[in-house]
Amino acid sequence: MKLVILDRDGVINYDSAAYIKGPDEWKPLPGSLEAIAQLTQSGFHVVVATNQSGVGRGLFEMATLNAIHDKMHRAAGQAGGRIDAVFFCPHAQNAGCGCRKPKPGLLEEIGRRFNTSLKGVPCIGDALRDLEAASAVGAQPILVLTGKGARTQREGGLPAGTRVFPDLAAAVKSLIR
Numbered sequence: 001m002k003l004v005i006l007d008r009d010g011v012i013n014y015d016s017a018a019y020i021k022g023p024d025e026w027k028p029l030p031g032s033l034e035a036i037a038q039l040t041q042s043g044f045h046v047v048v049a050t051n052q053s054g055v056g057r058g059l060f061e062m063a064t065l066n067a068i069h070d071k072m073h074r075a076a077g078q079a080g081g082r083i084d085a086v087f088f089c090p091h092a093q094n095a096g097c098g099c100r101k102p103k104p105g106l107l108e109e110i111g112r113r114f115n116t117s118l119k120g121v122p123c124i125g126d127a128l129r130d131l132e133a134a135s136a137v138g139a140q141p142i143l144v145l146t147g148k149g150a151r152t153q154r155e156g157g158l159p160a161g162t163r164v165f166p167d168l169a170a171a172v173k174s175l176i177r
Contacts, residue, residue, distance in 0.1 A: 001045060001114065001116050002042070002043050002044045002045065003044065003045045003047065003110075003114060003116060003118075003121050004039055004044050004045070004046055004047070004121065004122045004123075004124065004175065005047050005048075005049050005107065005110060005118075005121060005122070005123040005124070005134070005139065006036075006046065006047070006048050006049070006124050006125075006168070007048070007049065007050055007101075007124065007125035007126060007127070007130045008048050008050035008072070008086075009050065009126075009147060010125075010126035010127070010144075010146055010147015010148050010149065011029075011032070011124055011125060011126050011144055011146065011147060011168055012028060012029065012032045012033075012036070012048070012072065012168065013026050013027055013028050013029060013032070013072070014027045014028075014029060014147075015126070015147040015148065019054040019059055019060075020054075020068060021054060021059055021060045021064070022060065022064055022067070022068065023064075023067045023068050023070070023071040025068075026068050026071050026072060028072075028075055029146055029147075029167065029168065030167075031167060031168065031169035032167070032168045032169070033075055033076055033078075033079035033081060034079055034080075034081075034169065035168045035169040035171075035172040036076045036079065036081035036082075036083065036168075036172075037076070037079045037080035037081035038081075038172050038173075038176055039081065039172055039175070039176070040076075040080070040081040040082045041080065041081075042175075042176040044175075044176075045084045045114065046076075046081065046082065046083050046084055047083070047084055047085045047086070047087065047110055047114070048069075048072075048083055048085070048086040048087065048088075049087045049088070049101070049106045049107060049110060049123075049130075049133075050086070050087075050088045050089075051088070051089045051100055051101050051106075051129070052065055052088045052089065052090050053089070053090070053091060053092045053093055053100070055090035055091075056090050056091045056092035056095060057092050062090070065088070065090070069086050072086075085110075085113070087106050087109060087110055087113075088106075089101070089105075089106055101125075101127075101129040101130055101132070101133040102128070102129035102130075102132035102133050102136070103133065103136075104133050104136035104137045106133065107123070107133050107134065107136075107137045107139065108137060111137065117138070118137040118138055118139045119137075119138040119139070120138070120139065120140055121139040121140065122139070122140045122142055122171075122175055123139040123140060123141055123142065124142040124143075124144060124168060124171050125141075125142070125143065125144070126143065126144050126145075126146055126147035126148045126149035126152060127147070127148045127149075127152055128152050128155070128157060128158070130143075131143060131152075131158060131159050131162055132159060134159070135159035135160075135161075135162075140161070140163065141158070141159050141161065141162040141163070142162070142163045142164075142165065142171050143158065143162055143163070143164045143165070144164075144165055144166070144167050144168055144170075144171055145164065145165070145166050145167065146166075146167050146168070
């Protein structure tokens with residue numbers, strides 16, 4: 001099975017220090033929806049794995065998160081792509097859960113649900129926590145320099161073997177060669 005795991009904020013859509021709190025705040029990054037379409041058309045299953053502590057902090061409700069994801073699904077579909085599943089951690093950072101990246105629980109659940117090993121699976125994110133979670137399950141960590149990515153690269157400490165690309169479109173181009 002060809003699988004790719006994407007972080008959401010800063011990879012697919014613009015990020016915000018104040019959180020994306022509603023569908024009207026969700027805005028795709030240039031080229032990201034087309035990149036998802038290229039993945040879909042190349043036979044990849046596209047899965048999103050995202051920390052969404054705004055739910056746990058009470059900044060927005062599950063219905064709002066679902067509306068944001070509905071908008072993302074529709075936008076990807078209009079571009080000719082498909083997001084097969086969205087996995088998210090709704091817990092606040094201090095909750096101590098096992099699903100909040102950089103812990104690997106969210107990615108392990110993806111492996112279980114898709115009944116596949118994540119060894120070597122491209123896992124694309126903009127934050128060190130995305131890359132650390134990928135590395136913990138043997139996936140291929142890929143950093144994009146959108147969102148928090150440039151800062152993440154400057155701060156260093158990237159897991160061994162991390163690949164770096166300017167954005168999702170460039171990362172996808174390397175995957176579908």
